[in-house]
Amino acid sequence: MDVTLEPLQAQDTDAFAAEMQEAFQLAVDAASDDEPLPVLPRQDIDESLANPGAVALVATCEGRRVGGTVLFLDEETHEHECALLYVRADAHGRGIGAALWKAIEKRYPDAVAWTLCTPYFEVRNIHFYLSKCGFHIIDLVKDPETGPADASGKGSLMFSFVKRLDGRWE
Known part of the structure; x- marks a missing residue:
């Protein structure tokens, strides 16, 4: 499967x-029978896009946008972060x-490490990053932005992942 990456054009930001x-x-x-608030408010996406080191890329396959x-x-350390990644529903x-992840790695061959986070309940994501992409879980952290979603605080737990390409493990 061939996925290509192109920079997000301003007129396509809403889509x-x-x-x-x-x-x-x-x-x-x-993951829930409850009716949760939107998991990813537009403000969070806009803040990510406004980050000084942000690069937004649209993934296409066979001429169709797929994610x-x-x-x-980080152009100094080459330790990059995948802030957001999605495949269209x-x-x-x-x-x-x-294929999207492979295209990212191909586009940034100078990367020595990639980091990312995903919610604890996202079993599909956890499996994907561990089994398909070669990441390792390095921590279980409380998301300081959202705080506890319920009395147990489980709604705010995130797994932190790293994929080191330089052979170093700290």
Whole structure:
């Protein structure tokens, strides 16, 4: 499967954000019988896009937009962060996520490490990053932005991942 990455054009930002919100919301809805607030408010997407090191990329396959990502690139250390990554809801289960990740790594061959976080309840994401992309869980952290979602605080727990490409483990 060939996934290509192109910079997000300003006129496509609304569609990009809406697709990302839909993909993230499906995961939350599948994990809970409750009616949660939007898992990814538009403000969070806009803040990620405004980050000084942010690069937003649209993923296409066979001429069709299938997902995208927002990366925070550190040009000094080459230790980059995948802030947001999504596969369109109508493109799940076809290997697009793995092809998207491979396209990211191909685009940034100078990377020595990648980091990211995903919610503790996102079993599909956890499996994807561990088994398909080669990441390792390094921590379970409380998201300081959201705080506890319920009395147990579970709604705010995030797994922190790293994929080191330089062979170093700290």
